[in-house]
Amino acid sequence: MKYNRIGLFGGSFNPPHLGHLIMAEEFVNRFSIDKLFFIPVGIPPHKNVELAPKEDRFKMTVLATADNEKFFVSDYEIKKEEPSYTYITVLEFKNRFYNSEIFLLLGYDSLLEIKTWKNYNLIFENAKLCAFAREGFDIRGFDKEILRKILIIDDIKINISSSMIRERIKKGLPYRYFLHPRVYDYIVAKGFYR
Template identity: 40%
Template sequence: MKIGIYGGSFNPVHNGHIHLANTAVEEFGLDRLYLLPSKKSPHRSSAEYAPDEDRLEMLRLAAKANDKLFVSDYEIKSDRVSYTIYTVEHFRSVFPDDELFLLVGSDMLLSFDTWYHFEEILANVTLCVVSRESGDIGQLKKKAEELGKFGKILVSEAAPTVISSTEVRKKIAKNKDFSCYLDENVVQYIRLKGLYSVRGEGKLLYNPDEKKKYLKNCLSAKRFTHSMNVAAECRKLAEKYGEDPDKAYFAGLLHDICKEMPDDVQKELVMSSGYTVCREELETRSLWHGIAGAFFIKKEFGVEDIDILNSIRFHTVGRAGMSRLEEIVYMGDLISAERDYKDVDKMRKLAYADLNAAMREAFAFSMKSVIKKGGVIPICTAEGYNFYTRLLKEEKNDSNLKRGLK
């Protein structure tokens, strides 16, 4: 038989998930496709992540229309980290003589070569890729060709159904209609159980009080104080520059969540994150916690806001073309209340006067510090400095041009 494996949080399972599953069954000729929800972390609140049994039941309801779709609780019941290679090994033991197919979305294929033991995975399964976004088939085929030397990869050209579980949860929390995104039985189940509902004005996912309790237990007093100071600074910068203050506070609060984890734990998170990581970052232990932190809060807290994740991932190294929130967290970390390096007051004044100029100075400060210690500058840091230097020159040229036209 042809046995398919499709894992995910399914939080909740939506029509896009089922479309992807049905497409795979039909296009790749699967006899069975097993849907495996991942285990809920104890750090996630009920507002952001439905209990394991509820996600299993919603999957059963959504899958019952296709008799080739099955729901497995293997990952939920597993006592170890749910690396895909372990799931593949489990299904190989259950189906020793059958052909295994691993179903992934387009975003997963593009980072697949960063997965834990990805070569071993490809040696045991045929990787089946179904697009989740419009217009990315060319990019998927190119990546599949790159990875083809490790195993067989099939890319579907079926049109995607683009739906975000995060957006569905936000609609539920804000009491907006979400029925068009989910199977009607799943809609009824969510309403019956009151899943994903929160009180207040649609505040979903980002409860800083819960996270403060977690940070107090996992960080030293000094690091916790720093995190609180950065959060406060990020809120002020967000108010100054028109960003969401609560979102900025949340990102600043969690920016160092992995800072004091053991090296082996940080390294494992980095290697499992799916982020593109340059050689300089991999070789510099002090840079791991940003990458690890972004992956950790996504995995353990269910944070899916890409802007928050990127602001934590890049808060140590920066990059070219940072979003405003990324800039705020990067700068908030540099000028937080307890910082006392030379000229920190000048950096603080500049941050509130001209954020672009402050970013250029911050990159210069960071690179000087690395050079002084005999370190190697990450490519993204150098690109960030060049980006803001060019940006300031362009702003100056535009200003001169306007004055000349008066």
């Protein structure tokens, strides 16, 4: 089957939360994405965060996305033994879906760091980028040349983050309604983030 528009949504998904799902659904609907791949990172090159085991982050992402027929979870990055670089992942999916347009979804937090990413110019050459507004991140002073190349979704701001959820769990604060119920149950069963 031919897919015209393939979306990629990489992240640590530590844990995947409702903000990720809202961003993904809005992205799919606005840009007529045929298939959106959530791609949990194996070894992140930029984030120095204690991660739940990659197999568990993959499983939680599968649990979170199972209700949407356009959402898929790729194990491409978690199978790798070396750090995951976005440009390599983009090139891999461009090769797999060579007749399709590749779109990359990221939040403002990632956009503000993109110039530090390895070979970031190859990402722009091989994918259309879409940046989603995140509460607390301002792109007004960001590189204007890069901003001209990016599709922006700024009429919805997500105020949920994985780090906020992990912090709430550590402090014993309620966090259930930031997560898909299956992900919440999985975290409770595994005892993650305490």
